[in-house]
Amino acid sequence: MRVLVTGAAGSLGRVVVPGLTAAGHDVVGLDRSPAPAGEDLPWHTVDCADPDAVAAVFALQADAGAPLAAVVHLAGNPGEGSLAESLTSHTVTTAALLDAMVAHHVDRIVYASSNHAVGGTPRSAAGPEGVVGVGTAPRPDTFYGAAKVAAEAVLSLYADRYGIDAVACRIGSFLEQPTTVRHLATWLSPADCVRMVEASLTATAPGYAVLYGISANTRAWWDLEAGRALGYHPADDSEAWADQIADRAEDEVEAARVGGPFATEEFWRPAF
Numbered sequence: 001m002r003v004l005v006t007g008a009a010g011s012l013g014r015v016v017v018p019g020l021t022a023a024g025h026d027v028v029g030l031d032r033s034p035a036p037a038g039e040d041l042p043w044h045t046v047d048c049a050d051p052d053a054v055a056a057v058f059a060l061q062a063d064a065g066a067p068l069a070a071v072v073h074l075a076g077n078p079g080e081g082s083l084a085e086s087l088t089s090h091t092v093t094t095a096a097l098l099d100a101m102v103a104h105h106v107d108r109i110v111y112a113s114s115n116h117a118v119g120g121t122p123r124s125a126a127g128p129e130g131v132v133g134v135g136t137a138p139r140p141d142t143f144y145g146a147a148k149v150a151a152e153a154v155l156s157l158y159a160d161r162y163g164i165d166a167v168a169c170r171i172g173s174f175l176e177q178p179t180t181v182r183h184l185a186t187w188l189s190p191a192d193c194v195r196m197v198e199a200s201l202t203a204t205a206p207g208y209a210v211l212y213g214i215s216a217n218t219r220a221w222w223d224l225e226a227g228r229a230l231g232y233h234p235a236d237d238s239e240a241w242a243d244q245i246a247d248r249a250e251d252e253v254e255a256a257r258v259g260g261p262f263a264t265e266e267f268w269r270p271a272f
């Protein structure tokens with residue numbers, strides 16, 4: 001499948017691009033940064049928040065006889081910004097891609113959403129299994145989380161209107177290895193990240209679906225069942241590092257809500 005990977009120069013992109021290529025997909029990179037040195041993929045240096053530029057990428061690919069079949073949308077600022085910046089980075093970019101997908105009959109998108117879409121959820125509100133499910137109400141912890149919720153809503157809207165299959169992956173902490181107590185619950189390993197994206201790309205007719213993008217962590221805070229139903233079978237567990245992780249004073253406050261530090265007063269600021 002020919003897949004446009006946005007944010008291809010970023011930390012997830014640099015793992016997902018070779019992972020999808022190894023799985024046999026034809027990957028086309030897109031980022032507002034130029035292709036990293038040595039990267040020989042087809043590459044578009046474009047800002048995803050510019051709908052005309054995004055539409056031009058789809059048209060160029062089609063005109064070159066290499067039409068896109070799916071999008072993996074990883075472009076976006078992974079941290080907190082102003083409300084306007086966050087909405088542009090996450091919601092506007094998603095909508096620009098969806099409009100181009102509709103115009104070019106591309107019907108699958110995998111989106112890098114975030115645990116911060118539900119980050120305000122108290123740990124005490126976890127279900128009987130001790131985990132938060134995909135059915136929990138959106139509860140952002142930051143403007144970043146609010147923009148992810150809005151992006152998810154636009155994906156759901158386009159799924160209903162145009163029959164697009166859209167999988168929103170609420171990613172935990174994408175890291176080489178966990179380094180804090182919270183990460184023992186939230187870690188997504190690089191190999192599991194590739195498994196997650198590949199499963200979301202190839203699941204049969206998911207419609208609009210949400211999964212939690214974490215590894216099979218013994219101390220997980222989110223339910224993996226929805227992901228497993230889509231074919232995402234994580235193989236790594238942060239517990240392998242538990243002995244090496246020292247307790248910190250912040251651990252208790254970071255465990256109060258599933259968004260961890262983003263759900264603390266440190267991130268409170270006015271929208272304007």
Ligand SMILES: NC(=O)c1ccc[n+]([C@@H]2O[C@H](COP(=O)([O-])OP(=O)(O)OC[C@H]3O[C@@H](n4cnc5c(N)ncnc54)[C@H](O)[C@@H]3O)[C@@H](O)[C@H]2O)c1
Nearest residue numbers: 007009010011012032047048075076078112114171173174
């Ligand atoms: N890293 C994590 O633990 C984590 C957790 C949850 C969600 N996510 C989400 O995953 C996605 C990727 O995160 P990352 O850690 O790889 O971030 P990153 O900053 O390492 O990479 C993001 C890439 O996207 C590009 N980019 C940003 N805005 C763009 C735009 N408007 N148009 C084109 N390119 C743009 C950047 O140049 C960069 O190369 C983000 O949407 C982030 O919110 C990441």
